[in-house]
Amino acid sequence: MDEETSASRSEEDPAQSQEGIDSFDPMSGPMLFYNDRVIDHFTNPRNVGDLSEGAAIGFGLVGDPRCGDQTKLWIEVSSGRIARVRFRSFGCPGAIATSSMLTVLAEGRTIEEARAITDDDVIEALGGIPARKKHCSLLGVQALRAAIDDHEKRSSAAREDPA
Amino acid sequence: MIYLDHNATTPLHPRVLDAMLPYLRERFGNPSSPYRLGREAYAAVNRARRRIAEFLGAMPDEIVFTSGGTEADNLALRGVTRALFKSGNHLVTSTIEHHAVLKTFGDLEALGHRVTYLPVDPHGIVDAAALRDSLAPETILVSVMLANNETGVIQPVDEIVAIARERGVLVHTDAVQAAGKLSLRLHALGVDLASFSAHKICGPKGVGALYVRRGTPLAPLFTGGSHEDGTRAGTENVAGIVGFAEALAVACEAQDEQIARLGRLRDTLEGEIRARLDDVIVNGGQAPRVANTSNISFKGVEGESIVLQLDLAGIFVSTGSACTTGDPEPSHVLLGMGVDPLAAKGAIRFSLGPTTTNEDVAFTAPRVVDAVRRLRALSSLGERL
Numbered sequence A: 001m002d003e004e005t006s007a008s009r010s011e012e013d014p015a016q017s018q019e020g021i022d023s024f025d026p027m028s029g030p031m032l033f034y035n036d037r038v039i040d041h042f043t044n045p046r047n048v049g050d051l052s053e054g055a056a057i058g059f060g061l062v063g064d065p066r067c068g069d070q071t072k073l074w075i076e077v078s079s080g081r082i083a084r085v086r087f088r089s090f091g092c093p094g095a096i097a098t099s100s101m102l103t104v105l106a107e108g109r110t111i112e113e114a115r116a117i118t119d120d121d122v123i124e125a126l127g128g129i130p131a132r133k134k135h136c137s138l139l140g141v142q143a144l145r146a147a148i149d150d151h152e153k154r155s156s157a158a159r160e161d162p163a
Numbered sequence B: 001m002i003y004l005d006h007n008a009t010t011p012l013h014p015r016v017l018d019a020m021l022p023y024l025r026e027r028f029g030n031p032s033s034p035y036r037l038g039r040e041a042y043a044a045v046n047r048a049r050r051r052i053a054e055f056l057g058a059m060p061d062e063i064v065f066t067s068g069g070t071e072a073d074n075l076a077l078r079g080v081t082r083a084l085f086k087s088g089n090h091l092v093t094s095t096i097e098h099h100a101v102l103k104t105f106g107d108l109e110a111l112g113h114r115v116t117y118l119p120v121d122p123h124g125i126v127d128a129a130a131l132r133d134s135l136a137p138e139t140i141l142v143s144v145m146l147a148n149n150e151t152g153v154i155q156p157v158d159e160i161v162a163i164a165r166e167r168g169v170l171v172h173t174d175a176v177q178a179a180g181k182l183s184l185r186l187h188a189l190g191v192d193l194a195s196f197s198a199h200k201i202c203g204p205k206g207v208g209a210l211y212v213r214r215g216t217p218l219a220p221l222f223t224g225g226s227h228e229d230g231t232r233a234g235t236e237n238v239a240g241i242v243g244f245a246e247a248l249a250v251a252c253e254a255q256d257e258q259i260a261r262l263g264r265l266r267d268t269l270e271g272e273i274r275a276r277l278d279d280v281i282v283n284g285g286q287a288p289r290v291a292n293t294s295n296i297s298f299k300g301v302e303g304e305s306i307v308l309q310l311d312l313a314g315i316f317v318s319t320g321s322a323c324t325t326g327d328p329e330p331s332h333v334l335l336g337m338g339v340d341p342l343a344a345k346g347a348i349r350f351s352l353g354p355t356t357t358n359e360d361v362a363f364t365a366p367r368v369v370d371a372v373r374r375l376r377a378l379s380s381l382g383e384r385l
């Protein structure tokens, strides 16, 4: 996307990323204004799908009890790195976009690096989300950690029972 | 742009703007001023009051102008409870009221009143028979809306009135979503208080009215000047009031034709969507509804995601009441009807209005189908439910 244009625009007038409606600060107030990067990940979510069963797989499912939104996430680990990651989400635009961005951040990382990814990292990578949508970014992050735990459990089970 | 959120607000009708403009320009007087400019404004307010009373089947002195539906609800509920605090402290309402009513009752509970919330059947209709059991000697007021803002379901206010009357209990109805969509004769309906809002019927924002049947005890919320017979102090929103009357006139003139037309468009929209998608529920679809409203649950997807995808396609709809958008919890109206929480999460409200065209509906239906299909394909609840 046109990173340059938005950079020069924000230099001219940091308060005004675009005209009209976008001149509201998307981080504050009750409005659900999502920025272009969030919209992009909502409209074209990356790494959607699931991975089939296998020893190298880890699966995580996390739901938010308050809003009922849910994200499922699968990882495939190869030589200690996340080789592939897939997700599905029954969620609001915030949940879909943050889960999508999380998969982008996690792919290719070592298990330790992936476990260290926080909701704030995801939000920062998206250029921010509305304040009341902050909890949505936890779905993907927690699903990833659950998938890592699941993978570790499976691989230690496989070690104990190599048959 | 296709606007299908008329239960949130409506565009100003050109005739309404024309009626208002003189009172924002040269006829800007204060209705309380003693000279001609003031008397002109006073006359305009009273003419509007007479017109509104006539359209609603009431007397002019029974119309109290407010800043909108929320203030009318607050004035009715708080005004009656204060005026009758010696007679009793029990109030009755339903679980599916607008937040302007529900949260006011919540506040009255915190102040020591007892409130009974009448349940709703699966079709979204308030259980009027349950009112009989809830009435107590200390019951002073029942408040049940005329048409629900989220589902459009028409409530049995006439039955509520009949039951309450026997026991000498006052009845308030929030008629904000009924005006212009049902023919209203307030005297015949028999309620003691009814709330209205101008901006839901192509009038301006910031003005509404409370109908107060003659003789109904009511304490004011605002004190100050003797405006509105002392019931509502504050200089009248003259242009807004004039616009409100004009909006009601426009709505009533075309009412029967609009009801028939919007009902057909609504049925087309529902029909096209249901023909192309499985696991779709029209909430309240089996109940009598106002013609413009359709509340549809799309299982497996989250309503806000549908709203955003349609927004990107230039179609404006909502997940429920505009006042609660952004609240991650599912609609209290749908949960109150017993809709499954996951289905309630996937609910979208389409509310049509006088400017909605056949083309709008023809454009919208396939885009709703696309949005739901895409979101179901990436949903963790799976495509098959």
Ligand code: FES
Pocket (backbone or CB within 6 Å): A064, A067, A068, A069, A091, A092, A093, A094, A095, A133, A135, A136, A137, A139, B328
């Ligand atoms: S509202 Fe709960 S995940 Fe977005």
